[in-house]
Amino acid sequence: MTRNHKIISEKSQEWLKENTKRFAFKKLEKEVVQTGACVECGSCVAGCPVEALTGEYIDGKYVPTLTGKCIACGTCYAMCPRSFILENEIIGSYISAWRVRSLGEHSRQDGGAVTAILGLMLDDDEIEAAIVVGQREDKPWMPTAKKVTTRDELLKTGGTIYTHAQVVGEMLNFFKENLSSVAVVGTACNIDAIHRMQTHPGSVFNVDPEMSAFKISLFCMESFGYEGLVDFLKKEGIDIRKVERFAIAGGNFMVTVGGDVKSWPVKELDYIAASSCSYCTDLTGMNSDISCGNIGSDEGWTTAIVRSDRAEKVLRKAIKEGILEGEELDDKAVQSVVNSARFKMNKRYKLTPSH
Ligand SMILES: Cc1cc2nc3c(=O)[nH]c(=O)nc-3n(C[C@H](O)[C@H](O)[C@H](O)COP(=O)(O)OP(=O)(O)OC[C@H]3O[C@@H](n4cnc5c(N)ncnc54)[C@H](O)[C@@H]3O)c2cc1C
Structure with missing residues (x-):
């Protein structure tokens, strides 16, 4: 049977273009390679349609590396088993x-x-x-x-x-x-x-x-853990018993006391x-x-x-x-x-x- 992998690969890219957000290799590198989540499967390197990626061995570990020009077609990110790309995998199915x-x-x-x-x-x-x-x-x-x-x-x-x-x-x-x-x-x-x-x-x-x-x-x-929250607020001079409302929005944790709203980036509370x-x-x-x-x-x-x-x-x-x-x-x-x-x-x- 004759097959033309180039045409098949182009069709796959067309699907990605029409159906999903396409991320460049940079995003895969930041989220999966640099964090240590990469499973070293080689799918991004071999799947790159413009051969812009190379698998380099660094201290015995296979590390996908950008060695050519990324065209941001989204293939590497979409096919990585450790990325999250399809909407139904991220927020589930819905009516x-x-x-x-x-x-x-x-x-x-x-x-x-x-x-x-x-x-x-x-x-x-x-x-x-x-x-x-x-x-x-x-x-x-x-x-x-x-x-x-x-x-x-x-x-x-x-x-x-x-x-x-x-x-x-x-x-x-x-x-x-x-x-x-x-x-x-x-x-x-x-x-x-x-x-x-x-x-x-x-x-x-x-x-x-x-x-x-x-x-x-x-x-x-x-x-948040209750005691951690009490201590966090105490350090900020707030008695939890006086809090009227808590909220999280736009990456901030907000506390309303006596009608005034104080806020902190939520990441400052990650430890609790x-x-x-x-x-x-x-x-x-x-x-x-x-x-x-x-x-x-x-x-x-x-x-x-x-x-x-x-x-x-x-x-x-x-x-x-x-x-x-x-x-x-x-x-x-x-x-x-x-x-x-x-x-x-x-x-x-x-x-x-x-x-
Ligand atoms: C721990 C936590 C974190 C949240 N983080 C986010 C966020 O990051 N972004 C975001 O958009 N929304 C977040 N929410 C959801 C949001 O705060 C609101 O609950 C949601 O938007 C529904 O609002 P509503 O006015 O329709 O609900 P309401 O009509 O106010 O009803 C809220 C219902 O939630 C119940 N409830 C309150 N606290 C809890 C709890 N700890 N566990 C179970 N049930 C509870 C209440 O009893 C009530 O029945 C979070 C909720 C919780 C509990």
Whole structure:
């Protein structure tokens, strides 16, 4: 059989041009080669259509090196097993993506969409309870997972607490009461725990198919240890008990005290991030029914990435009934979520020293 690899390679480049962002070798070098994540497979060197790369052995290690002129066709970055390029690998599969805002009066972090969606599901008896997170009475901003069954209780639970909460444990306590249908709010790591139970052949979810958990994931770059946060604030002259609001936006961590907002680059707080965050590469919570965050939308709005038919039905109903207002996200906004999610994925490599 005769084949023409040059033509095949050109077709592959055409696909990349039409379908993905194309990165030059420089980006691969910075993210994968220099961080030590490179697996030395040689795919970038041999796959480069203009033979601009050479595999050089440095101290016995194969190091892809730019020795010609890079045409930024994107092939090396796209084919590297350690890069993150395809949108569905970075933010997962989804049905639709929106910017939405609750039209109700209630506490909220961004657009209040999470609270509004839970309110609608409770009103419609789609769920018997929602598992959300509040502050412990004895320790302000220390999270406590809780079950809410009424709209009044729910409306007080909006807002973000930037510390791990045991929502999955609280969900299991709900099932122990012989109840069966719940919605749970959590970060990707919480949602993964539920997804594991829903898909594990030996799990209670598979013993009793009546058990149902609707998963709302919150975008999460990282969460912080409670004591670390208390100490960080103390050093900055802030008593955590006086904090009115925490927020992360535009790479900054913001704290509101007495109406004033103080901010620091989030990277200055990396040292108090929960140790488990070093292992996480999922910003949006790809295993959820719906993922909610602010990245991709303006202040005061929630970005909602809808992944299941059930979530699509709830969100569209909320818009139709005037509980939420909003519109589908344009490509640029989706791309900003993808870029932040890729940043989180790459962050894991940066934690590993190069060698
Ligand atoms: C640790 C953490 C880090 C985050 N980082 C980012 C980020 O980098 N970028 C970004 O765009 N968004 C981030 N978010 C999500 C963002 O803060 C909002 O939660 C999201 O935009 C939804 O806003 P909303 O107004 O629609 O939700 P709301 O209507 O305010 O409802 C928020 C819901 O989240 C629940 N909740 C609060 N804290 C927790 C918690 N620790 N664990 C589980 N559930 C909780 C509340 O009980 C409530 O039900 C983060 C959230 C958390 C918990």
